[in-house]
Amino acid sequence: MDSVAIIAALIAEGPLCMLCIIEKSGLTPEAASAAVRTIERVLKVHREPGFCQGCRLSRFVLYSDRPFPSRSPAHHRPPQ
């Protein structure tokens, strides 16, 4: 899976802070930021203060309204 697909899948599942996105994806901060910018060309990516699903802290979080179009719905896990 490429970096864009990994990040798109992460933020489609729920609000995550950039630190958790980087940790969960295993990408460098630069690669993660570049992937977010790519996703923003296709999807509306919200960036706002919120509750991170990864570290459970109140932080600036990123999330999208729906999964990345290239991702099969069969692979989409429902939110907890």
Ligand SMILES: [Zn+2]
């Ligand atoms: Zn977090």
